[in-house]
Every structure is written in C-alpha cells, then in structure tokens.
Amino acid sequence: MDLTRFYTLSEAGARNAATALSQILGRPLRLAVPWARVLPLEKVKEMAGGESRVVCALSLKVYGEARGNLLVIFGREQLPILLDMVVPAAWAARSGGSDGHGLTDMERSALMEVGNILACAYLNAMSHLLGVSLLPSIPGLAVDMLGAVTDHLLIELAAVSDSAVVLASQVREPESGLKGSIFFLPHPSALAILGGAHVRPGLPRRAGP
Amino acid sequence: MIRLKSLRAGELRVAEAPARLAIHGLGSCVAVFVYDPGNRVGGMAHVLLPGPPRHPTDHVGRYATTAVAAMVTESIRLGANPSALLAKVTGGSRMFAYDAGKDRPTVGDKNVQAVQRALQEAGIAIIATDVGGDHGRTVVADLQDGSLTILTVRGESKVV
Numbered sequence: 119m120d121l122t123r124f125y126t127l128s129e130a131g132a133r134n135a136a137t138a139l140s141q142i143l144g145r146p147l148r149l150a151v152p153w154a155r156v157l158p159l160e161k162v163k164e165m166a167g168g169e170s171r172v173v174c175a176l177s178l179k180v181y182g183e184a185r186g187n188l189l190v191i192f193g194r195e196q197l198p199i200l201l202d203m204v205v206p207a208a209w210a211a212r213s214g215g216s217d218g219h220g221l222t223d224m225e226r227s228a229l230m231e232v233g234n235i236l237a238c239a240y241l242n243a244m245s246h247l248l249g250v251s252l253l254p255s256i257p258g259l260a261v262d263m264l265g266a267v268t269d270h271l272l273i274e275l276a277a278v279s280d281s282a283v284v285l286a287s288q289v290r291e292p293e294s295g296l297k298g299s300i301f302f303l304p305h306p307s308a309l310a311i312l313g314g315a316h317v318r319p320g321l322p323r324r325a326g327p
Numbered sequence: 328m329i330r331l332k333s334l335r336a337g338e339l340r341v342a343e344a345p346a347r348l349a350i351h352g353l354g355s356c357v358a359v360f361v362y363d364p365g366n367r368v369g370g371m372a373h374v375l376l377p378g379p380p381r382h383p384t385d386h387v388g389r390y391a392t393t394a395v396a397a398m399v400t401e402s403i404r405l406g407a408n409p410s411a412l413l414a415k416v417t418g419g420s421r422m423f424a425y426d427a428g429k430d431r432p433t434v435g436d437k438n439v440q441a442v443q444r445a446l447q448e449a450g451i452a453i454i455a456t457d458v459g460g461d462h463g464r465t466v467v468a469d470l471q472d473g474s475l476t477i478l479t480v481r482g483e484s485k486v487v
Contacts, residue, residue, distance in 0.1 A: 160335040169352035170465065172480050177423050258423025262480050265336075265352020266463020267422055269375075272336050273355060273434050276375045276389055 123313050124154035124285055127244050132287030132300060134243035135236045139298075142235060143203050145291050152287035159272055162282050166191055166299055169265030174200075176233030176257040177267065180241065183250035184308035187271050188240065189301040190233045194261060199296045204228045226259055233257035236289075240300055250311055271303050279306045283313075331467075334373045339388030341370030341401040344470040353464045355435035357391070357418040357442050360468040360475050361398045361451060363407035370398040371468045374418075377441030391441035395449055414446050415455040415475045415487055417466055424461075435459065455487035 129152045140147040163169045174197055176190040192200055201209045205228045212222075221229070234257055241252040260267050275282050285302040304312050330346045336356060340348055344367035350358050353373070362369025378390025387393040403409055419435035432440070439458045446453055457464075457477055467476045476486050 160337055163336060163352070260422050260461070262354070262422065262463040263352030263465065265350075266354030266420065268352075269336070269354030269356045270422065270434065273375050273438075276337065276386075280386070 120313065121154045121156070121283075124283060125152065127247060127312060128152040128154050128285035128287050128302070130243040130247055131240035131285070131302065132289065135240040135287075135300060136289040138235050138239035139232070139289060143291065145203075145293065148290045148292060150288035150290060152285070154283070154285045157282050157284055159276055159280055159282055162272055162275075162284065162303075163265050163268050165284055165286065165301065166264055167193075169263060171264045172262065173264050173267065174229065174259070174261045175264075175267035176230065176237075176259055177270070178233065178237045178257045179255040180252055180302070180304075181255065182245075182253040184248070184252055184304060184311045186302060186304035186308055187274065188237050188254065189268070189271070189303075190236050190257075191264070191267075191299045191301070193297065196296055196298070197261075199294045200232070200298075201225055201228065203291075203294070203296070204232060221261070230257045230259050233259070236298070236300060240302070244302075244312075248311065275303070275306070283309060334371060334388075336373055337375050337386050337389035339370060339372040339394050339397055339401075341368065341398060341405055342470055343368040343405055346470050348468045348470075349466065351465050353418045353466060354420050354422045355418070355433065355438065357416060357435070357438040357458070358464075358466050358468075359391075359394060359398070359442050359446070360415040360417075360466075361395070361402060361412055361446075362414075362468070362470060362473050363402060363411045364413065364473045365411055366406050366408060367470050367473075368405040368407045369402050369412070369468075369470055369473075372398055374438055374442060377437050391438060391445045395442065395445035395451075399449055399451070410450075412449075412451045413473070414451045414453045415468075416442055416446075416453055417457045417464060417475065417477055417487075419458040420460050420462060420464070422461060422463065457485070457487055
C-alpha cells in the first residue's frame with residue numbers, strides 16, 4: 119500500500135489542528151513529524167507508549183464519505199498543563215492537583231472542547247484535500263490506560279481486517295512542554311477514498327489569518 | 328522460575344503453574360480465564376469479538392466462541408481434567424459515553440454475553456465475574472492458586 123497520500127493527509131490535518139489550538143491558546147505550537155503506517159492489529163496499542171500508559175483520551179467517530187476513528191491523546195501528567203491553559207481561572211482556584219479522576223464538569227467539558235477543536239481542524243484539512251465530507255461525532259472522554267481506550271478501535275477493525283492504517287501526528291507547546299497526539303484510523307472501507315483519491319495541488323494552507 | 332506472559336489483543340495462551348498470564352489495559356474487550364485448580368493448568372484469552380468468525384481463522388483468541396473452545400482443548404493437552412475446568416470473566420467496559428444509548432447493549436456487553444454463552448455450552452462454571460463499568464482493567468491470572476487480580480487506574484485492586 120502506498121502510504122504517501124496518507125502521510126500528506128496526516129500532515130495537513132495535524133498542521134491545521136496545531137494552528138487552531140495555537141490560536142485558542144495564544145501560544146505557538148510545534149508540529150512533530152507525522153507518520154502513516156500499516157500495523158498488525160495486535161500492535162496498534164503500542165502506537166502511543168504502550169498499553170499501561172495512563173492517558174487522557176478523547177475519542178471521536180468520523181462519519182461522512184470516509185469513516186473512521188479519531189483519538190486525541192495527552193499523557194495524564196499533561197493534564198495540569200492543559201487545564202491551566204484552557205480554564206486558567208477555574209484551575210488556579212482549585213486546591214490540589216488533578217489526576218484525571220476528580221475532573222470537574224467544567225474541566226471535562228473544556229477538555230472535550232479541545233478534542234472537538236483539534237478533530238474539526240484536522241478533519242477539515244483532510245476533507246478539503248480530498249473533496250469529501252468528514253464529520254466528527256461529539257468526543258468521548260476517558261482518563262485511563264491506553265490499552266483500555268483503544269479497545270473499541272481494535273474491535274471495530276477486527277471484524278473486517280487483520281491490520282490497521284494509522285495516521286499519527288503530534289503537536290507540542292515548547293514553553294510548557296505540553297504534548298498531544300492525534301491518531302486517525304480510517305475504516306477499511308475508507309482506504310480507497312483516502313489513499314487513492316486525487317489530492318488537490320497547492321493545499322493545504324494554514325487555517326486562519 | 329515464575330513466568331509472567333502478557334497477552335496482546337486477540338491473543339490466547341495456556342500455561343501451567345507457576346506461570347502468570349496478564350492483560351494490561353483491558354477496556355471493552357473481555358478476558359476469559361479458564362483453569363483446572365487441581366492440576367494447576369489453564370489459559371487466558373483477550374477476546375475482541377463475540378464470534379463465531381465468518382471464515383475459519385488463525386486468530387482463535389479473537390472470538391469468544393473459538394477462544395473458549397481452543398482454551399479447553401489446549402488446557403486438556405497440558406493435563407487439565409475437562410470436567411474440573413472453572414472460569415473467571417472480566418472486562419467488557421464502556422469506556423466512552425457515546426458508545427451506545429443507555430439501554431442498548433455495548434460492544435463490551437455483547438462480548439461478555441458471548442463469552443458466558445460459550446462457557447455455558449462448554450459446560451464450564453463461571454465462578455467469578457467482574458464486568459462492565461466505565462474503567463479499564465489490568466488483569467493477572469495466576470495458575471499457581473487460580474486467582475485473578477484486577478487493577479484499575481483509580482487505584483482499586485481486587486482478587487477474585
């Protein structure tokens with residue numbers, strides 16, 4: 119399978135997501151080199167640091183002409199940094215840290231909004247390149263082991279395939295050390311559209327001004 | 328020597344005491360532990376789907392139906408007495424709220440039901456169950472004493 123186009127899509131999506139988050143946070147974000155790989159199903163859980171790693175995961179279903187699953191992941195240790203950025207007043211007023219389980223409604227909703235923004239920006243860029251619609255569901259939020267928050271991806275794929283195409287990218291905020299990863303796992307039925315479709319030249323451009 | 332083997336998604340292993348079998352970060356998948364306490368042999372499977380598979384498959388651990396059947400056969404090969412086999416079942420969580428409507432069974436529920444059905448058909452009694460919820464589990468099955476240790480990221484720990 120030629121992964122060049124997947125790589126192009128992954129990069130375009132990640133760049134747009136980084137731009138969007140950067141504008142919301144008012145800080146410059148860096149984009150780590152994205153990758154696109156075909157992994158045997160049993161190796162998918164190793165993609166983001168191993169099954170036991172505790173993460174804050176935002177999971178979205180992708181509907182439209184090319185279906186799939188999006189997963190936005192921050193390490194649990196990143197939660198204080200992220201919450202301090204997105205809900206600074208509420209976070210500062212809070213006594214004690216958060217390990218992810220005592221999240222307030224406002225914190226949960228802020229994190230889901232971050233997932234939403236990243237996912238929409240990511241999918242918009244891809245959608246633009248491909249000329250097909252990609253629509254995200256509302257995000258689900260869980261703070262748990264990476265293995266546990268990726269089971270549903272494997273279950274969906276295992277019914278039809280032995281391998282997974284994984285598009286991955288990482289955004290970083292150098293000053294605070296905030297790091298987030300975005301994974302897109304297209305459904306096998308979407309691979310023809312994503313991998314074989316004509317990619318419009320000269321795109322993507324950065325979103326926003 | 329005490330051996331600890333970790334199972335990946337869809338994997339199945341049988342072993343004898345003093346081995347331990349582990350699954351790290353179990354979500355909506357199901358862990359089935361089948362063992363013979365007398366002979367201290369048994370196996371565990373990390374089941375992804377209810378099954379049965381549409382086509383014959385090499386991935387017997389992936390489906391509830393084929394995983395239970397294979398564990399019974401393999402355990403007997405290791406010296407288990409088929410009529411002494413007992414089972415413990417865990418996993419089947421609903422990790423994300425959007426997974427399904429409140430009343431509709433989730434993928435986790437379906438996996439649990441399929442595993443219970445497969446065990447019942449194989450005539451294996453389920454002596455411990457810890458399923459559902461909205462959290463992940465790390466599980467360790469010990470062939471030495473037949474215990475199944477379940478840990479969560481909230482710091483909960485139980486032995487069934």
